[in-house]
Amino acid sequence: MENKEKKILKKGDKIQLKIAGLNTKGRAYGFYGDDENRIFPNINAAEGQIVEGIFVKRRRKYELIRCEIIDFAGRKNAIYDEIARQNGGCNYQYYSYDEQLAIKNSNIEKEVKKIAKYDFTFEEPVRSVEVEKYRNKMEFSYGNAMKDGPMILGLHKQNSFHDIVEVDGLKLMDDNFNKIYVFCNEFSKATGLDFYHRLDHIGFFRNLVIRKVDFTKQILVNMVTTTQIEDEKKLEFQKDLVEGLLALKLENGFEITGILHTFNDNFSDSVVSESEEILFGKRDLEEEILGLKFKISPYSFFQTNSKTVEKLYEKVLDYLDEIEGENIHNSIVFDLFSGTGTIGQIVSKKAKQVYGIELVEEAVEKANENAKLNGIENAHFIAGDVFEKLDEFDKNGIKPDIIILDPPRAGVGEKTLNKLLKYDVKDIIYVSCNPKTFNIDLKVLQENGYELVKIATVDMFPVTQHMEVVSRLRKIEK
Known part of the structure; x- marks a missing residue:
């Protein structure tokens, strides 16, 4: 042979x-x-x-x-079969929604069970209310599709840090967002101004951020640029931008209630506000979640899937109700990495007192403002690093009965977890936007006497690889 x-x-x-x-x-x-x-x-x-x-x-x-x-x-998938228009976010674009959900949920279940090798409840995944056009925030970048190519506005190409692709008709955003995106793309090209080049730090256009809220039908448009423009030309640019945006015919009762011009000369590629000008209307949006009102500032974190976020927070409330042996109404709850205080305010109606810690000062200002707006007197939020601010609580004799964690993608981190372990609380509710770092933190918690009781995935991000996780952990009694 x-x-x-x-x-x-x-x-x-x-x-x-x-x-x-x-x-x-x-x-x-x-x-x-x-x-x-x-x-x-x-x-x-x-x-x-x-x-x-x-x-x-x-x-x-x-x-x-x-x-x-x-x-x-x-x-x-006709919109994205043209390879040149594929972006790095829509990994599941060729799968049905049921297939997406099954694959993502199975991946998370397998990884969690590698860590938690004992009996616990892995619940059925929570489906997104809408599987398309669900995002309430879109962040676009200016760049080009290839080196030395013409400027375009869009999203990063699959597996590329530099290349940008235009995304007219993107299934993650609604028709109003699409109209604003298309206008800004064409308007920016017509100005003759260039985009900001990361290597030589020269150029004007950086990002376009669009946010909306369903409750009040408000839309905020935030144009992010450098300061590399003459004053006279800047005024002309701003005037034409506002006139063009306000002339757009939006649908379903939505209207543009704020237009910002944010200036960012920072070398970092992230959206940073070094200064800003309100070109039209107001900079804050007003949303309602589970009967509570929330003012959202341009740079505060807020969940990007408004209709499904209620299901996420309802799951947190369900797990809170399931905690045994605690009189919840007499409990002190720590809401850590609290953002605009959404979770803290929602659980405040069940707890004696809620204390939140969040790094972003503007988010904390909004959290306290929102608590006052909702007539909540038993929830207080402070700005600072969680690890450092816990020391202040200790000095004031404030200790938690229950801890709720909702960290950024990097997770809680071993240093902060070790400090939290000293409180020896019986119950922890952990909300995660990154199952990988959740598993890292879960391993640390298990090594220190906690077991996973129940966990559920919540699909806040259809078509993408991301899933949110809500879990309940219990200290093992010796």
């Missing part, structure tokens, strides 16, 4: 790859021949589809670049 040598892939080989699935980060992958190494195409694709591209090795990973899908395997 003739022995066939296994083909060794070389950089630059053009190959076809059948997609085997998506990893936990939502990236499609496949295997070439008998090779056990995963190969990742730099486009969104689904199981069973065949992708053709150029083989490369980057950062110890095998990848395909300059890809196209040559067999869609019966899965079509």
Whole structure:
């Protein structure tokens, strides 16, 4: 029998790859021949589809670049089948919503069970109220699709830090957002001004941020630029921007109630406000969640899926009600990483006292303002680093009976967790937007006597790889 040598892939080989699935980060992958190494195409694709591209090795990973899908395997998504328009956020664009939910939920369940090797309840996933056009905030970047190409406004291309793709018709945003995006894209191009180049720190346009609230039908448009513009031209730019935006015919009773011009000369790529001008209306939005009103400032964190966030917070309330052996109404609750105080104010009607800590000062100002707006007297929020501010609570003799954690994607962190462990509370409710760092923190909590009682995933981000997690942990009695 003739022995066939296994083909060794070389950089630059053009190959076809059948997609085997998506990893936990939502990236499609496949295997070439008998090779056990995963190969990742730099486009969104689904199981069973065949992708053709150029083989490369980057950062110890095998990848395909300059890809196209040559067999869609019966899965079509007309808006994004044009590869040049695919962005890095819509990893599940070729899957039905039920498939998305099953895959993401299964991935999280498997990873949690690697850590929690005992009996606990893993609940059915909580579905998003809307599976398309659900986002109440969109943050776009100015750049180009390729080096030295013309300026465009859009989102980052799949697996690219530099390249931008235009996203007219993006399924994550509603038609009003799309109208504002399209106008700003074309308007910006017509000005003749360039985008901010990260390497030489020259240019004007940086970001466009659009936020809305369903309760009051308000929309805030925030144009983020550098200060690299002459005063006279700046005034003309601002006047034309406001006139163009207010001339847009929006739908479903929504209207633009605020237009901001934010200035950011910071070298960081994140949206930072070094100064700002209100060009029209007001800068805050007013939302209502579970009967409570919340004023949202331009830079405060607020959940991006307004209609599903109530389900998320209802799950927190359910877990609070399930805590055994505690008189909740006589309990002191710590709401840590509290943002605009949404969770703290919602649980305040059940607790004796709620104390929140949040790093962003503007968010804390809004949290206390919102508490006053809602007539809540037993919830107080302070600004600062959680680790440091806990010392102030200790000095004032304030100790929690229950801790609620809702950290950023980086998680709570071992240093802060170790400080929290000293309180020896019986019950912790942990809300996470990043299951990976949740598992890291869960491991630390388990090593210090806590067990997972119940956990649920909440799909706040359809079409993307992200899922929110709500969990309840209990201290094991010795």
